[in-house]
Amino acid sequence: MPSKRETILAALLARLQTLAAPVLRGDVLPERIPSTGLLILRDGKPGDPEVTLSPVTYFYEHRAELEVVIQAGTGRDALFDALIASIGTALALDRTLGGLCDWVEAEAPEPVDLPIDGAATLKAAVITVVLHYATSDPLI
DSSP states (O other): OOHHHHHHHHHHHHHTSSSOOEEEEEEOSSSSSOOOOOEEEEEOOOOEEEETTTTTTEEEEEEEEEEEEEESSHHHHHHHHHHHHHHHHHHOOOOOTTTTEEEEEHHHHEEEEETTEEEEEEEEEEEEEEEEEEEEEOOO
């Protein structure tokens, strides 16, 4: 049986897979970026929980990371903006991921240009997705 953390990350991945760009989880950046862009979900850090004792409950603000990468080319900035907006729309459709989280929110991206030897730069950003949830055991 998967842990609550894993169940939530899998639900987030499933939600992101409805977007036009392919979504990977925990993979390395491939040599070729699809024309629609690419998303890579990183598990991130659950952080230190707040704890209540009766009953014992751990409240997390888990910070998963979503890498967004767009290949250089005409319309790159518009494609990047559209992909970022589609992520926001997908998350806003269900801020609880089907009741698994208390709340899901994304932080604003900080776009950068990634130089590639012998090729055009990539436009990329890391979006932190904060997953607010509670569990009775940090390992379950």
